[in-house]
Amino acid sequence: MEQGDDEAGGRGLGRRERDILALERRSFAGPGAKERVIREELGLAPVRYFQLLNALLDDPRALAHDPVTVNRLRRIRERRRGER
Numbered sequence: 001m002e003q004g005d006d007e008a009g010g011r012g013l014g015r016r017e018r019d020i021l022a023l024e025r026r027s028f029a030g031p032g033a034k035e036r037v038i039r040e041e042l043g044l045a046p047v048r049y050f051q052l053l054n055a056l057l058d059d060p061r062a063l064a065h066d067p068v069t070v071n072r073l074r075r076i077r078e079r080r081r082g083e084r
Contacts, residue, residue, distance in 0.1 A: 013061050016042070020053055021066045024073060 013021075019042055028034040035046045042049060056062045056070075057077060063070045 011061070013059075013065050016052070017056055017059075017062065018065065020049065020056060021062060021069055024053065024069050025066075 023034075023037065023042070026037075028037065038044055038046050038049045044052070053073070054077070057074050
């Protein structure tokens, strides 16, 4: 087993967490394209994906792994919270 693959005990991010961050770095054309990729590539329902992503944004391991993506998504999340 590769270091970080054990989501509970590994020091790094697990494969699923890394895959989620990688998907967030991509751009998608057209409505529904991202949701389709979430289902097909990650095997997750979009609602579950966004729950995992939101938790991941608060994980210091995610920030260490991909600070640019995590900080960008944190800014978006904070802006949306402010709009509510």
